[in-house]
Amino acid sequence: MCLGIPGKIISVREDYVAEVDFGGIRREVSLFLCPEAQPGDYVLVHVGFAIQRLEEDEALETLKLFKEIQESYLEPEQENR
Amino acid sequence: MSLSKRIDEEKFAPILLEEISGYANHPLRLMEVCGTHTISIFRSGIRSLLPEAIELISGPGCPVCVTPAGEINRAIALSRLKNVTLVTFGDLMRVPGGSSSLHRERAMGGDIRVIFSPLDAVEIAEKEPNRKVVFFAVGFETTSPAIAVAVKEARRKGLINFYLLSSQRLIPPAIRALLSSGKVNIDGFILPGHVSVIIGRDPYLFIAHEFDLPGVITGFEALDILEGICMLLRQKRQGRADIEIQYKRAVKEEGNKKALKVMQEVFKPVDARWRGLGLIQKSGLILREEFSRIDATYAFNIPYEDKADPPGCLCGEILQGLKRPPDCSLFGKRCTPEDPVGPCMVSSEGSCAAYYKYRVQ
Ligand code: SF4
Secondary structure, three states, rough: OOEEEEEEEEEEEEEEEEEEEEOOOEEEEEEOOOOOOOOOOOOEHHHHHHHEEEEEHHHHHHHHHHHHHHHHHHHHHHOOO | OOOHHHHOOOOHHHHHHHHHHHHOOOOOEEEEEEEEHHHHHHHHHHHOOOOOOOOEHHHHHHHHOOHHHHHHHHHHHHHHOOOEEEEEHHHOOOOOOOOOHHHHHHHHOOOOEEHHHHHHHHHHHHHOOOOEEEEEEEEEEOOOHHHHHHHHEEEEEEOOEEEEEEEEEEEHHHHHHHHHHHOOOOOOOEEEEHHHHHHHHHHHHHHHHHHHOEEEOOOOOHHHHHHHHHHHHHHHHHOOEEEEOOOOOOOOOOHHHHHHHHHHHHHEEEEEEEOEEEEEEEEEEEEEEEHHEEEHHHHHOOOOOOOOOOOOOHHHHOOOOOOOOOOOOOOOOOOOOOOOOOOOHHHOOOHHHHHOOOOOO
């Protein structure tokens, strides 16, 4: 349940809401817990909230692997979502 | 992608593996506290690559698994009240409370909805002012700041129909309880990465200082975990016990201060029951007084009724690292992910579900 997914901030709205790209899928994410994050930054996202900024190289690596995690791990969990 | 495929791509993995396989000293039991690590370890096949002397044991780090049946029952009782909409994370739906589950209640007509973000709960309350919206919130420190933000947001919007049923748990007190019980032999900890994004390194220092054991805050990829294990072995070799951070790209020593602040504004620690581990001091979170109006336990006055674990289910021992899922006589027979008996088989992060999925006998 503590899964964190890395994504890239595309744009930031005034009220701490960012549009974040997760390898092609875009979602709104709250920046309330990570207000210093800027467009272009990679952030770790958990239950709709950015919880930390990530170093870019490392985030790309994690993003690459995320697809694999999604296949084997996320999908069964989403049954109920 | 299997680990072996990744090894071709990475220069790093063979070096790590070589270092690990060089370890042939006396047996070493390392606990991965976090359920997300358990899954990642199984998925990547790391277990099969380790020398026999190194044993990985799964700990209590699955929020769904450690939620006692009594708390699930309380949520079920709430969902049966008139005008109540119960919202929660999907992982909780199938957990047996005793005679029922939220999933079953919903099938019988209960207004129970699955949300993705705590802010969804606030949105539902705002859109449906004639419903009493109760957010049944489970989670560790990773999730609590987001839950705290939702509570503050509901207040900012002046919603009078938003309530919280808090079943949140804190990781360091559970580790302390495990170590203090003296029941389980642990030589080092693979510490949770995302809990630590929030809390940082300091809350684990007691593991090194008081129990003289090493711990490494570790990320979730196969390489992260291999490196985390290497860092633990190095500490062992050098006779050190320290708390180190492998997952540096996400974890700062001081954690996420903003997140800690909002969490502390809204919640305070309270003694809490854990499935398997019993009552642990200051290991849960409840709303501070100024928010107690929205505390569903008071607002609806539902008595707490615990239920013993289903007969034969070893979840309690498994969560403490005392038993392994195949030790349970129901494992894979009466208890499967399709028809789970205990919570460790329900949750996708539960040890039983992980063992079953990856068929480790
Ligand atoms: S296999 Fe099922 S019954 Fe046995 S310990 Fe795991 S969850 Fe409980």
